[in-house]
Amino acid sequence: QAQLVESGGGLVQAGGSLRLSCEASGRISGINHVAWYRQAPGKQREWVARIAPGRNTDYADSVKGRFTISRDNAGKIVYLQMNSLKPEDTAVYFCDVFYWGRWLRRDGDGNWGQGTQVTVSS
Numbered sequence: 001q002a003q004l005v006e007s008g009g010g011l012v013q014a015g016g017s018l019r020l021s022c023e024a025s026g027r028i029s030g031i032n033h034v035a036w037y038r039q040a041p042g043k044q045r046e047w048v049a050r051i052a053p054g055r056n057t058d059y060a061d062s063v064k065g066r067f068t069i070s071r072d073n074a075g076k077i078v079y080l081q082m083n084s085l086k087p088e089d090t091a092v093y094f095c096d097v098f099y100w101g102r103w104l105r106r107d108g109d110g111n112w113g114q115g116t117q118v119t120v121s122s
Contacts, residue, residue, distance in 0.1 A: 009116030022095030031075035038091035
């Protein structure tokens with residue numbers, strides 16, 4: 001089975017930092033497009049960042065200059081380094097991977113899993 005597991009969330013003060021990890025397991029191999037999303041309480045899920053196989057990156061305007069997406073050399077773990085965190089960054093964070101022509105979660109059965117909770121206090 002193809003699986004994605006997020007980790008690294010927690011409670012931090014405004015201005016602090018966290019590094020999230022997205023680890024692929026099972027049949028996912030090689031280097032794929034990976035994206036991070038987040039969903040704040042009472043709001044729709046929003047796109048945060050993406051990284052391409054060639055390591056080109058893009059970010060939502062709300063996080064540009066503060067967040068950095070990267071991957072390990074094998075492409076199995078993707079990170080989201082979050083600096084200068086703000087209370088409005090509070091959300092559950094999810095990752096997604098483009099695998100066999102589809103986004104595993106966005107184009108899947110609607111199950112985005114548990115994600116990892118990020119809470120930023122003011």
